[in-house]
Amino acid sequence: MLELALKGSPRYWGWLFFLAILIGAGVITYLYQFQIGLGITGMSRDVSWGLYIGQFTFLVGVAASAVTIVLPYYLHNYKKYGRIAIIGEFLAIPAILMCMLFIFVDLGQPMRVLNVLLHPTPNSVMFYDMIVLSGYLILNILCGWVILMSEKKGAPPPRWIKPFLYIAICWAPSIHIVTAFLYQGLPGRDYWMTAIMAAKFLSSAFASGPSLLVILCMLIRKFTNFDPGKEAIQTLAKTAAYFLLVTIAFYLFEVFTAFYSGITSHQYSIIYLFKGLEGYSKLVPVMSICVLLAAIGVLILVTPPLRKWEVTLAIGAASTFLCMWLEKGITLVVGGFIPNAFDRVFEYWPTLPETIITIGVWSFGFFVLTILYKIASSVKEKAIFDKYGEKQIKA
């Protein structure tokens, strides 16, 4: 099936070439970081995680969100998702690969990464994160590939794949719960140490993932002959709408707990992010944009006419995705470190090399995504569906 990725339009090759250049820039900058050390980033003794771990956290959510398509389709036989199940599964693969790369580029001694296997440590949440991420990667490659392969042949998927599909559905939330446990189990980081973290991680994942899928489906429809289906896109948008509301609610629960209880240490990070603390306010603009995007997202996704009109839908989905990215990919991680253990504020802002490496990893993800979607759409373009667009009647 891989040969399908080798035949494409000049636009396809141009896009891959463009991504390859960005990947190359990332690799070269990473070699520089490898030489000098993580000192080339904006991280410090006090904000010891930054953009890299933020991206990792966010992308675990994107990967997990494949379940928002796979679950309704395989468990509830929601036929509209029949055609795009593969789109979800194939989004999870590059997302997990990016997660792994972001962890890797964040390590101070990357050559020793296999120490995690050499000295397995079950009391560390990182140990479980390694297991669930690699397991989820394998499950998605397996399920996506086998089902697409049978679709190409015009045959129903083999029966042995079913248990794997169900395992993948249960597995998906676990990857993000474990990732939340990385944070919420740490004493002394009040912004993270809250039981709602895992729930908020899942809800924000199920808002950002489907909104990304809405955009990706629109792009696929525009650039290929494969149509994911209007109804499928609408359902994805509804999923994103509900989970966006839930995420905002969860955040407000947290704000209520911190401020009504009056416990100041719980308030500092929130104050820092929204108003600034002791005159330091680098992340206030980021958080303000985040709030604005959330408002746009809610307005569009919740209002039926705006959600149904695909121009506004695209804007709403993009807003939701960016909002969640700013929240989880930057402010969540950095905010947790401010103020530090000594009640002092040391701010963080990514440096240029750090940003280039981050873009490089994202480009790698989109590179893999493009190839996978190319394969999927080439297979799907040939498949003929019945007049309701639900059942494939011919290969």
Added chain:
Amino acid sequence: MYDGGKIIFGLIIFIALVTLPFTLSIGKEYIKANPKIDTPEIMKLPEAERKCVESKDFMRKEHMKMLIEWRDAVVRDGKTLYVNSQGKTFNMSLQNTCMQCHSNKSKFCDECHNYVKVKPYCWDCHIEPKENIKKEAAL
């Protein structure tokens, strides 16, 4: 054979790449590793006491494993003494035991490590002895 030309072309590239270590060293001088153990610290010991913690043969083959074991015993178990096969005890320390006698890192360690192109990361942290640079230059 379909695409025979392409396959043969690919094979040629493959063979060229695989044999690169050999082809690159054609014409290069063959320098045999020649480690030295004649440091002043060793030479001033009486002949009978010029012995390492274990036999020369064992050290040559096993020093890397031994250093890893020493490291773990000291750092992880707080055990700092090594009892050798003769029952003699030594303080386990690369910096404070090994290199006290083998004060010639460049001639003792690097000679073979360079030859076999391994780069142990010992010296990223452990401080190497200050070698007598003047003497080296005079020779």
Added chain:
Amino acid sequence: MSNINRREFLKILGIGTFMGLGGWSMFEVVGKGEIEAFAEKYKKVPEALQAKRWAMVIDLKKLDQKIIHDCTEVCHRIHNVPKILNPKEEIKWIWEEKFKNAFPEMKDDYMSPEIKNMPVLVLCNHCENPPCVRVCPTKATFKRKDGIVMMDMHRCIGCRFCMAGCPYGARSFNWKDPRQYIKNENPEFPFRMRGVVEKCTFCYERIDRGLPPACVEASNGAIMYGDITDPNSEIRKILSSNFAIRRKAKLGTKPSVYYLL
């Protein structure tokens, strides 16, 4: 690795093989013949100091600028701790903080400025229940049998999870090669390399040779240490007759560093 037994070895090997990576190479690293002979080959120095759990008492009344300077100097010198001026990349094992920063939860509007700004020496608390050890994915940081929270710089992968886990800001990361920032090196102790986390190790290298921690020695009696599980130890006597506080005790980490006011 020297206390590895056959069962544990098989366990590690099994997991390694299960992961499909490095199964065989681990066999090589852990070694075959070595496992049997371990116990007798390595010994503690007879004069090594023993305790069930080391602890420290710092008397804030006795701290003055000279003692603080002497303690930090001697610690950082003998352990080759680099002097980096940029606060973002600083590396510290023991250092001075103001009372209001070391004990932020005790901040009070009506506290006298003298107390607010009273100097406090802070270091790793060698917690009985250390979050850094809990989160470390490679056991690079671990708790010794005598309660010292140790760092194995050889094993650290630099993920900095321990820094996020430590509520005391006791850990520093080598953002760059530290060597250029060390002026007078101590040839008896190693440096660190870039990309690993480091912190106070309760002078394990001195304890294991029968010497007290260097800061205790340099503190002119302001810092005391001993086995906190031993009711007859010096520090237990001090703690039974004085009011002592610990940093962020409510977090359940059970710090082993006590402060006398």
